[in-house]
Each structure stands twice: as structure tokens, then as C-alpha cells.
Amino acid sequence: MHVITIETASLGDRSYLVHDGAVALVVDPQRDVDRLLDAADRAGVVITHVAETHVHNDYVSGGLTLMRLTGATYLHAAAEPLRFDHHEVSDGDVVQVGSMRVEVRHTPGHTPHHLSYVVTVDGNSPAVFTGGSMLYGTVGRTDLIGPESTKELTHAQYRSVNALAASLPDDTTVYPTHGFGSFCASAASELESDGTLGTERTANLALRAADEDTFVDQLIAGLDAFPKYYAHMGPLNIAGVAAADFSPPAEVDPVELARRIHRGEWVVDLRPRRAFAESHLAGTIGIELSDSFSTYLGWLVPWGMPVTLLADRHDDITEAQQQLVRIGIDRPAGAAEGGLDRWAPDADRSSYEVTTFAGLGQLDEPTVLDVRQHGEFADGHLAGSTHIPLHELLDRLDEVPTGRVHVHCQSGYRASVASSLLDRAGREIVLIDDDFGRAADSGRPIIV
Known part of the structure; x- marks a missing residue:
């Protein structure tokens, strides 16, 4: 069995092409399926099956497109209300893909109908494709369906990960979809994982928690905001999405x-x-x-x-x-x-200043806006700063202090977006393009 990883760094996700040298199974394909088709072509294999671990909330799936292009069998949880033809699978089902035995496991938590797939060939060490269930050192977040189901799903997530781990040997290789910067991941472990179940037993938050209730409390306490567009991804994936159009957009004068x-x-x-x-x-x-x-x-x-x-x-x-x-x-x-x-030869231009935390320290009582997430702010912030997370800024513009405002985040990226939005709204802005690790250079106390 060979596993080819297709990483999508922009979303912190991975898709997988799993093959035996002749035929292949694709797990959790991203929408731009050309990368998977190219990988299959280079490996000299035919894609015969596509499997989804869950209805994704963070991206549009390419599964339906891949099925239509290749004629592959499309595996999806039988309990999902999908509006397109697919092959329904449930806990305990076994699908043969060439010489690969693919066993379906129901692992609810990240979503209610979430599946994991255990793949083996001739009794060799298994590989388990865990989607948003067991991640490296942690698990997928459990609040994407809605606040009313978060606690129940967090309990289910603990039980799913522990049951999966109890049924597989230490040399099982774990292949999650989320957890590489994705907002679908939850609280991170401070321990490293080498991708085997053996190390996950000591690194994974769900496998080393004192008990189920402790895990539930810890996970829920660590959940912070997730992107607003997630609300649209699940419904799109349930309905089924057509192939993407990558033709160049129209030129605008x-x-x-x-x-x-x-x-x-x-x-x-x-x-x-x-x-x-x-x-x-x-x-x-x-x-x-x-x-x-x-x-x-x-x-x-x-x-x-x-x-x-x-x-x-x-x-x-x-x-x-x-x-x-x-x-x-x-x-x-x-x-x-x-x-x-x-594109703007004769148009009005705008600009704003850029500084660092050291530069901030040269000023007398500057006004500071912190646009990091709530958890980041709670972990440490500049005394006297105003806190409005970037994702709340457009709804809270009237709370931004008047006058000249210095904007920062953790690295400068989010602060630059916030600065552009405030500049667009006619505010006087200075971007602090610096790492918050150097916030002490401002000379202002850091409140923890």
C-alpha cells in the first residue's frame, strides 16, 4: 500500500491518494481535483473509489467531480442527507479496492455521521484515515454543527478516538484530513506526533486525558471563533457542487x-x-x-x-x-x-504608516487596537489596548477609538487586513507590522 499526500496549506487540510500499484482510493478530495488526477497518472494507477470521512464544513469537496470524471465509486455515510448519487456505507462495512481492504468505522464527534477508514493489505500494518476525528495530538473541533450539540459531540469525539485507538495496533499510521493549521482543529497538544498510533497514545489530548469529563471541559474551553464562510460549506457539499471553472476572470479597467x-x-x-x-x-x-x-x-x-x-x-x-x-x-x-x-493611473491614492513595537515605544500614549482572537488576547496583551478581533471588526467599527490608531495582531498579517478596512472607512491608521513576541519592545506592560 502506498499513500500520496496532497496538501492544501491555505486551508490546513490534506487529501490522500491510496493505491496498491494498480488501483487507488482517494480520501477527502479538495475541489481542484487536477492535483489528484496528476498524482494518479504519475503513479500509473486508476482511481476506482473516492471516500469522504464527513460532510466538510471548511471547504467545498471535489468528490462529486472526481466521481464524474473517473467513474469511481463514491463512498459517503449512509446517514447523510446527500442530494446526489453515491455509495452508502456504515459502521462495519468492508469495501475491497484492488488488494486493499477498506473497513468503515463510525467515529462521531467532529460531525454526527463522521466516518474513519481502516485500510490494510495482506495483514500488513494498517493505515487509518481519520478525517476530523483523531488528529495529530488532538481532535477535530466539535462546535461546527451548532452550540446546542457541542457538548454531546465532544463526548462522542472522546469515545470515538478512544474506541478507534483500542482496536488498532501501535504501528498503525494515522492520516488525518484536518490539523495542519485548519480552524477545524481544536486545542493543540504540546507533544509531537510521528504519525503513528503508538505516539498518539501519549500525545493525543483525547487519549491521555484523565477521564472523559476532563477532556470535554478542556476541549470546549479551548474553542474559539471559526471562519464565517463555514456556514455555507456543509449545505454546498450536501447539495453537490459542479466542477470548478478556472478560466481567467474578465479584465477590469x-x-x-x-x-x-x-x-x-x-x-x-x-x-x-x-x-x-x-x-x-x-x-x-x-x-x-x-x-x-x-x-x-x-x-x-x-x-x-x-x-x-x-x-x-x-x-x-x-x-x-x-x-x-x-x-x-x-x-x-x-x-x-x-x-x-x-490599474489606477489617475485615481485617488491612499496610504498609511507602518511601524514596529519598538517604534510604538517611542510614542507618548499611543492608541492601540489588538485584532487577535479572544484566546490570544487572554494569553497576554498590551496594557490599555482596545480589543476587537478581526472577524468582528466590520460589525464594531463604532467601537474603534477615535484619532490615530495603531493596529497589531500576532504577526502583522491580520493587522494589515484590519488596517486596510479601517483606512477604507476613513480612519487614521498605523500598521504595526511585527511579531507579538516583541511586544515588550513597546515598553508597555503586558497583561496576562
Whole structure:
């Protein structure tokens, strides 16, 4: 048995191509299925089965597209109310994929109908594909269905992980979908895992908790906000989503850009945050293209709002488009490339200052806005700072202090997004583009 990992760093997730040299099973495919098709082609194998561990809340699945392209059997939990043809499986079912024996395990917790798949070949060491159940050192979060079911699902998550671990040997290799920066992961373990069940027994929060109630209390206490776009992913995946359209978006000229900004549409500048701060088209929003791009754009943009992309290079537009497709934002309303002088030659420009925590320390009583998450703020923050998490900022603009405001987060990325939103709202902003580990350089006390 061979396992090829397809990582999607922008969402903190992994898909897997599992094959025996002839045929392959794909587990939890992302929407841009070309990566999986290319991997199968390079390995010289045929995809005959696709398996979902659960209805995903953090991305649009490519399973239906992959099934239609390859004719593969599409495995999904029988209990899910899916609106497309698929092969229903339940706890204890066994599916043969070439020489690979695939056993289905019901592992509720992350979602009520969550499945894990135990794959073996000729009695060799198993591999278990755990989706959002057992992750490396931790488990998938249990609050995505709704607050009314969080406690029940957290109890179920503890029992599922412990039952799965009790039934498999230490040399089992664990392959989770979430847990690599995904907001679908819960509290992190301080211990490292080498990806085997043997180390998970000592590293995983669910396997080393004193008891079930202690685990439940610990997990729930560590849950913080998750991206707003998650609310749309489950329904899209239940309905089934068509293949993505990656054709280039329509080119937008400076006059039309001005119209879109005037209408209140989102015109998003992908350039590095310091370049945006130095000069940008007034009314645009700066979200630097990075592995965090789609997460924060999807979290903040009103769902259904037209999005126009601006970038120096065509490749940046393509990368942004690919990231957005994965979370169900299918077609940008348009794009402009070639740099600020090309897409806004005669337009109004805006800018704001950039500093560091050391620079902040040179000022007399500056006003500071902290846009980190609630848990981060509770772990330590600058005395006297105002706290409004980035994902709450647009709904709490009236709470931002008046006058000149210095904005920071943990690394500078979220603060740059917040700064662009505040600049768009006409506020006087200074971006603190610095790591919070250097917050003491400001000379201000850190409250813990």
C-alpha cells in the first residue's frame, strides 16, 4: 500500500491518494481535483473509489467531480442527507479496492455521521484515515454543527478516538484530513506526533486525558471563533457542487474599478502588506496573497458580494482564484494586473504608516487596537489596548477609538487586513507590522 499526500496549506487540510500499484482510493478530495488526477497518472494507477470521512464544513469537496470524471465509486455515510448519487456505507462495512481492504468505522464527534477508514493489505500494518476525528495530538473541533450539540459531540469525539485507538495496533499510521493549521482543529497538544498510533497514545489530548469529563471541559474551553464562510460549506457539499471553472476572470479597467468601489463592492489588492500601506487605490481592501488569503477573505466578505482582484502578476490572480474556488467563491467579478500604475493611473491614492513595537515605544500614549482572537488576547496583551478581533471588526467599527490608531495582531498579517478596512472607512491608521513576541519592545506592560 502506498499513500500520496496532497496538501492544501491555505486551508490546513490534506487529501490522500491510496493505491496498491494498480488501483487507488482517494480520501477527502479538495475541489481542484487536477492535483489528484496528476498524482494518479504519475503513479500509473486508476482511481476506482473516492471516500469522504464527513460532510466538510471548511471547504467545498471535489468528490462529486472526481466521481464524474473517473467513474469511481463514491463512498459517503449512509446517514447523510446527500442530494446526489453515491455509495452508502456504515459502521462495519468492508469495501475491497484492488488488494486493499477498506473497513468503515463510525467515529462521531467532529460531525454526527463522521466516518474513519481502516485500510490494510495482506495483514500488513494498517493505515487509518481519520478525517476530523483523531488528529495529530488532538481532535477535530466539535462546535461546527451548532452550540446546542457541542457538548454531546465532544463526548462522542472522546469515545470515538478512544474506541478507534483500542482496536488498532501501535504501528498503525494515522492520516488525518484536518490539523495542519485548519480552524477545524481544536486545542493543540504540546507533544509531537510521528504519525503513528503508538505516539498518539501519549500525545493525543483525547487519549491521555484523565477521564472523559476532563477532556470535554478542556476541549470546549479551548474553542474559539471559526471562519464565517463555514456556514455555507456543509449545505454546498450536501447539495453537490459542479466542477470548478478556472478560466481567467474578465479584465477590469480603471474607470470600472472606480465604479465598483463607489458601489461598495470588494476590490481586493493582493500585493504585500507594506506595498499596500505605502500606496493603494483608495477604497480597496488589502489582503496579501498567502496561505491565509482565502481564510480571511472568506471570513470577512459578505457572502455573495462581488469580489474583484488586483495584483502585480497574472500568476497571483490565478493563485487567489484557486484558493477562493476551494471555499465556494467560484468566479471573481473581474481582475486587474500589472501594478498600481496600470490599474489606477489617475485615481485617488491612499496610504498609511507602518511601524514596529519598538517604534510604538517611542510614542507618548499611543492608541492601540489588538485584532487577535479572544484566546490570544487572554494569553497576554498590551496594557490599555482596545480589543476587537478581526472577524468582528466590520460589525464594531463604532467601537474603534477615535484619532490615530495603531493596529497589531500576532504577526502583522491580520493587522494589515484590519488596517486596510479601517483606512477604507476613513480612519487614521498605523500598521504595526511585527511579531507579538516583541511586544515588550513597546515598553508597555503586558497583561496576562
